[in-house]
Amino acid sequence: MDHEFLADIDDEYEKLVIQLNPPRVTVDNTSSRKATLVQVGSAKRQGSLLEVVQVLTDLNLTITRAYISSDGQWFMDVFHVVDQSGNKIHDGEVIDRIQKSLAARASISQSSRRSVGIQASSEHTSIELVGRDRPGLLSEIFAVLSDLKCNIVAAEVWTHNLRMASVVYITDEDRGGPIDNSDRLANIKHLLRYILVGDRDKRSAKTAISVGVTHTQRRLHQMLYADRDYDRSDAAGEDRSKLVVNVENCTEKGYSMVNMRCDDRPKLLFDTVCTLTDMEYVVFHATVIVEGPEAYQEYYIRHVDGSPISSEGERQRLVLCLEAAIRRRNTEGVRLELCCEDRVGLLSDVTRIFRENGLSVAQAEVTTRGSQAVNVFYVTDSSGNPVHSRMIEAVRNEIGQAILQVKDETHAKASAEESGSFSLGSLFRSRSEKLLHNLGLIRSSS
Template sequence: MEVSMSFSHDMDDEYEKLIRRMNPPRVVIDNKACKNATVIRVDSANEYGILLEVVQVLTDLNLIVTKAYISSDGGWFMDVFNVTDQDGNKVTDEGVLEYIQKSLGPEACFASSMRSVGVKQSMDHTAIELTGSDRPGLLSEVSAVLTNLKCNVVSAEVWTHNTRAASVMHVTDEETGLAVTDPQRLARIKELLCNVLKGSNKTRGARTVVSHAVTHTERRLHQMMFADRDYERVDDGLLDDNQRPNVNVVNWQDKDYSVVTIRSKDRPKLLFDTVCTLTDMQYVVFHASIDAEGPEAYQEYYIRHIDGSPVKSDAERQRVIQCLEAAIERRVSEGLKLELCTTDRVGLLSDVTRIFRENSLTVTRAEVATKAGKAVNTFYVRDASGYPVDSKTIEAIREVIGQTILKVKGSPEDPKPGSEESPTRFLFGGLFKSRSFVNFKLIRSYS
């Protein structure tokens, strides 16, 4: 990590701070202007990355953006979002509304988290970033290594796409409950995990990073998979062109913009995923229009590269298309949704993923969190051969994990009719996220 900073960079930062003080952001939240949504308008001095900052705040609150109009041409940033909660209702929670005002209003510093990726330090946990080739049971092996090294996974998220896997895991020392700080132990963790990720695959690399950095997990996952080139399509024969997002890029010569249009099935966080990818590819969004009120979402972006130029070649155009397709597909999970809640303990993740592996389950996507001593877990699982999980397998797992801990809703045997196949992915074997109850539900997830 480069820590030196030039005098000119310092002056640029001071100039940006001055501009923000002279033109503080203005946030207006209106629950009367629209019948079916809360309208949030943000006006501010324009800065590179400000759009991602705003979208990130709304996404982290699990708000659904149904419409958006964005304009940041010149020195001023103006955009309007129509948002609802997860149930499709207007946002009326005073705590949420106050948080939006504080996060996006005059008290906020939009550039802070953009510049703090991999910089802020935390002594509460150690962050482990993993990328490598996906295969059945990989998480089971990773979590077993961490358990043997006396580490507890307190939170994590794993994405898989196009035969690649990436994870951000937060672990603590088993004895102290705090971050692992011993340099030799950290080096050992990195070495062993990297060996597991490499496996017998010599054609694609594996990467393990261990630090105390505080990052935005979902943005880091996008960055990690982008760096791992998961957008380079593997012809697995499972996803035809008609099922992929429709992404197009053309140049508008009169205005010197490139126009990106995206049509895809709507899902939560779709806007964040596309804006995050454009930002990390160093494109600036000057204007945009978003419409996601129906089952299909339509997004239109007028962009230039950060150097001021539109897309220059067909090769660049194809790369933009591929990267946006990958960003949209990474979150798509299908299969049986498993939700579990139980008392947290060291080795729990290792035990659960081992049970999945022993019952021939493959996890397509998963998340992990612990809160107040509880491990709350979410898995999307399929049979290792790609078929839905049958009731006998579910009952076998319930017998091992516990009938009261694991509950089933819906029919495990019934595959969802007309469901789309997602790109081949095996996932590490299982992971978790916060829930207050335990259930299985057969769905295709876009969360």
């Protein structure tokens, strides 16, 4: 039977299930003293968990705990969330946005779900770039775009294991709006690839241009995963002491179990769920607990076809991919925030000054709000080491002390005593075991 016909039947069936069982979103500010509880229930389909986590992440909410269960045809997720200051969500407008956004996401049809987060835009053209990272690369990319009369309205850049991935949104400098001339687009691609290739990356440098793009940060994960940044030998020297990922099979229930422990940071849950989803694993049960500076995540997963992990090679690959997903967004270097009136060529000029003063951009987020440019850069020296303060001051003097601010996010973390660390892990395990016992995933010892 024709596969497209079967897919259409599946689409219509899922639409009917969603109509008969509309998503339920509740926001509870009374059950917990420390956090707002967001509970989401809906008909189950692949990608549902990622959509919900993506909405909460895009609203800049911090998830301190999560309990996920989705056996059968229904999923139920409970998230403990706080705002960026660590407070409960009391703003009625924010609560309303959570409810509407999550309900809308949970209602997306199967056909839309195949490209979760794709938002075709009539306002810009998006460019995807992957290549070998090197000092000055971002400066060269922005300079080429400026010379080609492209205005950069937004961009996000990640580097990991000496690889660089970037999604850049551009408009035509003269008339605004997307660039749709095929010859001009081909020339942009050609010149950018020439910059990416340099003299060392003739095979793996990639460029792509489209009028729409998957959720930007999800796309960056996909690009680096496709680039196999997770298994490059460059990772050999990384400090893995604070990151533990274990994968084993829970044969009694037919699941594979993933345990992770690492330093907590914003968007950590999105990064891990995104990776599991794009590797075509389904999360059936999960527990996420953040205690102090550490985060613990436990997932019970299967393949989309219902089978657990079947080989040691696959197990090792999943461990490497999850480690990479966590490390890609780990911010290294000094955080610099640039806020000023936007103008054509601004990013080209700023990153050129970085390069001329020996700074290398490890991560960047470029946004335009009205007429204002609001940009964040994490910079190191050209060897990837911490930057000396005099280098930062030289750059600030050249760009402008008032518009380029240093935001030092490093803060002293009290080293937990051995007994304290053990009791924290025990706390997680006891709560996790209680939840899993209730779900029937482990047996009582009695």
